[in-house]
Amino acid sequence: MTSLATRTPAAAASARSAAGVPSRRRRQRSSSLATRPVASSDAGTAVAAVTSAEVTVVETRAHAGGTLHLCSVRGCTLQTWTQARLVRVWTPAGFSAESAPAGGYSSVYLADAQNVFEDALAFVGVSWRAALSASKLTDAGSLPSSPVIVAIDNAGSDRGLDYLPYPPGTGDGDFRPEAAAWPGGGVDAYLACVIDQIKPLLEERFALSTDASRTSFGGSSLGGLLALQCAMRYPETFGSVVIESPSFWVAEGRMLEEVKAHAGAWPERVFVGFGGKEFTGQRPGSDRGDIDAKLVKYTEEFVQALRDQGVTEEAGRLDYCYEEGAHHHEQDWARRFPRALRFALTGSNGLPRLAPDEAATVAANVRDAYFFTLPGEMNPGVPVTFFINRAKSDIIRDAQGLTLHIGYNGWRVGKASVPLAPAPGILPDSCDWWVGSYTPPAEATQMNFVLSADGDLWDNNDGDDYLMSVHDPNLKKPISAETIAQFDTYAEQNWAEKHGAALYFTVPSPLVAGEPGAVFYNRKRCPWLKDTEPIAAMIGFNSWSCGNTELTLERPDNLPKYDDIDWMRNVFNVPPQAFEVSFSFCDDATKSIFDNNDDNDYTARVSSEVERIPRTIQSIEEFDHAGGKLEIVRLNARPGASRRSRWKEERLIRVWTPPGYHKGMGGERGLPVLYMNDGKNLFEDELAHQGVSWAAGYTAAALIREKKLPPFIIVGIDSPGPFRSQCYLPFPPGIGINDHRPDAERWPGGDVEAYMDRIVHELLPLVHENWGGSMERELLAFGGASFGGVCSLYTAMHYPHVFGGVLAESPSIWSNMGAFLPMMEQHEYARGFPDKLFVGTGTLEYSATRDHDWAEMDEILLNYSRDAVQILEAKGCHQHEGRLAFEIDEGGGHFEGAWAHRFYGALQFVCEGFKSQL
Numbered sequence: 001m002t003s004l005a006t007r008t009p010a011a012a013a014s015a016r017s018a019a020g021v022p023s024r025r026r027r028q029r030s031s032s033l034a035t036r037p038v039a040s041s042d043a044g045t046a047v048a049a050v051t052s053a054e055v056t057v058v059e060t061r062a063h064a065g066g067t068l069h070l071c072s073v074r075g076c077t078l079q080t081w082t083q084a085r086l087v088r089v090w091t092p093a094g095f096s097a098e099s100a101p102a103g104g105y106s107s108v109y110l111a112d113a114q115n116v117f118e119d120a121l122a123f124v125g126v127s128w129r130a131a132l133s134a135s136k137l138t139d140a141g142s143l144p145s146s147p148v149i150v151a152i153d154n155a156g157s158d159r160g161l162d163y164l165p166y167p168p169g170t171g172d173g174d175f176r177p178e179a180a181a182w183p184g185g186g187v188d189a190y191l192a193c194v195i196d197q198i199k200p201l202l203e204e205r206f207a208l209s210t211d212a213s214r215t216s217f218g219g220s221s222l223g224g225l226l227a228l229q230c231a232m233r234y235p236e237t238f239g240s241v242v243i244e245s246p247s248f249w250v251a252e253g254r255m256l257e258e259v260k261a262h263a264g265a266w267p268e269r270v271f272v273g274f275g276g277k278e279f280t281g282q283r284p285g286s287d288r289g290d291i292d293a294k295l296v297k298y299t300e301e302f303v304q305a306l307r308d309q310g311v312t313e314e315a316g317r318l319d320y321c322y323e324e325g326a327h328h329h330e331q332d333w334a335r336r337f338p339r340a341l342r343f344a345l346t347g348s349n350g351l352p353r354l355a356p357d358e359a360a361t362v363a364a365n366v367r368d369a370y371f372f373t374l375p376g377e378m379n380p381g382v383p384v385t386f387f388i389n390r391a392k393s394d395i396i397r398d399a400q401g402l403t404l405h406i407g408y409n410g411w412r413v414g415k416a417s418v419p420l421a422p423a424p425g426i427l428p429d430s431c432d433w434w435v436g437s438y439t440p441p442a443e444a445t446q447m448n449f450v451l452s453a454d455g456d457l458w459d460n461n462d463g464d465d466y467l468m469s470v471h472d473p474n475l476k477k478p479i480s481a482e483t484i485a486q487f488d489t490y491a492e493q494n495w496a497e498k499h500g501a502a503l504y505f506t507v508p509s510p511l512v513a514g515e516p517g518a519v520f521y522n523r524k525r526c527p528w529l530k531d532t533e534p535i536a537a538m539i540g541f542n543s544w545s546c547g548n549t550e551l552t553l554e555r556p557d558n559l560p561k562y563d564d565i566d567w568m569r570n571v572f573n574v575p576p577q578a579f580e581v582s583f584s585f586c587d588d589a590t591k592s593i594f595d596n597n598d599d600n601d602y603t604a605r606v607s608s609e610v611e612r613i614p615r616t617i618q619s620i621e622e623f624d625h626a627g628g629k630l631e632i633v634r635l636n637a638r639p640g641a642s643r644r645s646r647w648k649e650e651r652l653i654r655v656w657t658p659p660g661y662h663k664g665m666g667g668e669r670g671l672p673v674l675y676m677n678d679g680k681n682l683f684e685d686e687l688a689h690q691g692v693s694w695a696a697g698y699t700a701a702a703l704i705r706e707k708k709l710p711p712f713i714i715v716g717i718d719s720p721g722p723f724r725s726q727c728y729l730p731f732p733p734g735i736g737i738n739d740h741r742p743d744a745e746r747w748p749g750g751d752v753e754a755y756m757d758r759i760v761h762e763l764l765p766l767v768h769e770n771w772g773g774s775m776e777r778e779l780l781a782f783g784g785a786s787f788g789g790v791c792s793l794y795t796a797m798h799y800p801h802v803f804g805g806v807l808a809e810s811p812s813i814w815s816n817m818g819a820f821l822p823m824m825e826q827h828e829y830a831r832g833f834p835d836k837l838f839v840g841t842g843t844l845e846y847s848a849t850r851d852h853d854w855a856e857m858d859e860i861l862l863n864y865s866r867d868a869v870q871i872l873e874a875k876g877c878h879q880h881e882g883r884l885a886f887e888i889d890e891g892g893g894h895f896e897g898a899w900a901h902r903f904y905g906a907l908q909f910v911c912e913g914f915k916s917q918l
Contacts, residue, residue: 073198115128217230217241227241266310374387403420409544490508505520513575605754782795843891887902
């Protein structure tokens with residue numbers, strides 16, 4: 001694309017620039033884009049030279065989220081300037097000269113433009129990637145706004161002439177013999193051209209600020225010396241300079257002596273970057289480490305001279321970044337540029353300043369960590385410094401070009417990429433820490449992040465992302481001592497009877513939206529945290545989308561401590577919008593040892609008046625089945641669900657409707673509905689876990705045809721695959737007694753309450769709205785088998801007010817060494833029982849589905865079910881009253897064929913309430 005837009009500044013602007021007066025003239029624009037003539041001036045030949053120059057944008061192209069403008073400057077009086085020489089101007093996304101911010105855009109001028117933006121043009125095939133860094137820093141909130149970057153092409157073989165005040169020579173000891181013929185001596189003319197000719201043109205064309213505090217100049221190598229000359233000659237024009245790998249070997253260190261003798265002002269901020277292998281790093285096989293040391297010494301003397309003249313780190317005017325292994329290479333300058341740019345424009349390099357004792361404490365606490373932040377708690381709108389220990393990753397160890405890619409609330413908010421740089425000198429014994437900074441947006445509640453490095457290397461936590469909480473300060477608002485005492489008193493009076501087998505519990509239970517709450521955690525029930533103290537609790541609401549916080553747990557004085565009991569707690573405020581809470585626990589020191597339900601969190605329900613949004617339908621496929629219709633219904637993600645939580649939430653249901661079905665056939669009460677777990681195993685043999693289904697549709701159709709039950713709907717809820725146990729159990733299953741289930745060692749658990757809460761508040765309304773399903777207790781039933789059978793027993797205990805009938809087939813009570821039995825014993829059954837509760841089991845629950853018999857295990861599994869029934873009887877749910885049915889199936893195993901065999905009779909018992917519709 002070609003544009004012939006040209007601009008020349010008016011004489012007033014030229015005179016103002018030549019005089020160094022920081023005023024801003026109002027731009028006048030011509031719709032014809034033609035070059036406007038410039039009035040003459042009495043400012044002398046320098047101004048006359050200015051008025052004869054003009055800038056033309058000869059090409060534009062998209063780059064780094066903004067636009068790269070290739071500009072030709074005609075009429076430039078510099079001896080080395082040719083028409084082929086370009087000024088390359090990058091403008092950020094959203095740039096508009098016509099609606100520029102007050103005072104104009106900030107700008108950064110860089111030498112050696114061929115190496116600044118595009119790798120393909122760079123001297124060694126790697127550029128500074130300057131625009132990409134500016135864009136990333138702005139997206140991350142590390143810069144208030146992205147600057148315009150102005151890069152000026154070098155003059156090729158005459159580069160030294162423009163950049164140096166004298167020829168470079170070959171250095172002390174003649175270690176640079178190739179430089180013997182390089183020119184020098186034209187730096188004054190070059191800087192005068194940039195400041196008096198090029199800079200005013202670009203200020204006019206691109207609405208750049210003339211405020212020195214918002215204007216920076218930088219370069220590397222000989223360009224670093226050019227930036228130094230600019231700093232010494234024009235401190236009132238450029239408020240900051242970036243001096244990368246300055247070649248102080250030029251003229252055997254003569255310029256260093258000039259710096260030491262400098263009596264004038266310096267820019268407000270000076271960034272200096274240098275590496276420990278500036279010579280040998282570019283010359284493989286070289287043993288001249290003495291030259292590396294000499295170059296470092298030059299730079300150290302320069303930095304000390306700045307300090308001696310008042311340009312110090314303490315004053316916020318100096319940032320010196322020395323990297324032991326860095327080379328004299330664009331790749332190294334690119335890596336340091338984000339830090340340099342941020343310091344130049346904001347006065348902050350993003351690195352925390354720690355007192356020695358504070359740094360030692362931080363280093364000791366994070367020695368084994370992969371990443372951490374300062375401050376330790378991220379809060380919305382508060383800048384954060386992020387540290388990553390590159391040595392801890394097998395993927396990015398020794399890689400360069402590290403970038404932190406962040407997003408918030410499941411990548412739905414504030415996506416940004418943050419360049420990382422080494423963090424030398426911040427932490428003693430600092431391993432291989434790299435650092436970057438960003439500011440979480442106001443709406444952030446959780447940060448997702450992954451890391452990348454040059455060579456297309458990605459560390460994304462095996463596809464699961466890394467996660468960190470963004471804290472909600474409202475959750476830590478003070479809670480009265482009286483309320484905390486009430487929580488502790490309840491725990492003292494009830495932990496043994498109600499929560500003795502629990503890993504954690506909340507007070508109140510459930511938590512109440514908008515009210516204070518407490519979490520109690522028994523560290524002795526976690527093998528890897530049982531001897532750890534202090535312990536932190538990570539707490540988040542509504543899948544970490546509605547306020548998060550981190551708390552250090554404390555030991556209440558009134559609770560006992562035993563070898564297997566050690567309760568710890570802390571308090572927090574529950575957000576008014578909460579309906580679910582998630583927990584994970586970890587060591588508070590390094591946050592590297594986690595009890596988080598195998599990366600799936602523990603969850604619990606929050607009692608809330610917040611109106612829940614029913615699930616919505618993405619698509620429906622319909623098939624004829626058992627005389628009725630079978631609809632495969634794909635659901636949209638829950639509103640507010642994170643990417644992580646979607647994997648463990650309901651995504652597909654199977655709705656069987658009876659012969660002759662129409663939506664209104666249930667009348668005002670609606671059609672009875674049976675909801676069942678593991679929907680994939682219910683209807684079609686080819687989809688079932690072991691090749692045999694429950695034949696649920698055919699059994700239901702037979703009962704309807706025989707008028708033993710009225711027409712009703714079956715809703716099969718597909719399990720979320722590897723998260724099945726998490727949804728169906730109140731705890732991880734473990735391997736069971738006698739280690740009979742080693743395959744279940746790493747399976748998660750703990751979300752049964754959250755699962756049932758979703759079924760009741762989101763799926764029931766969906767089925768009611770779309771299929772005319774009833775919402776009356778008498779006309780609702782729930783069922784499941786195996787882990788789903790435990791879920792059914794849980795439903796009978798906690799949701800008898802919702803479901804009038806419950807079916808629990810072969811419940812896997814062996815989970816967590818039978819911990820569900822004490823839960824049944826400790827439950828108060830304040831809401832009573834379902835009207836009908838069916839428990840079925842076989843005598844060969846283990847042996848029937850394996851290639852070997854284990855009679856002892858069969859008996860143990862059978863006795864688990866017997867014990868559950870005895871507890872129900874003791875609590876008031878009796879067989880002799882017709883409320884409870886317990887069927888022991890001789891020879892029955894643990895598979896769908898056995899459950900299908902018992903389903904005909906079980907269904908008539910459980911769905912007794914449906915008969916009111918006959």
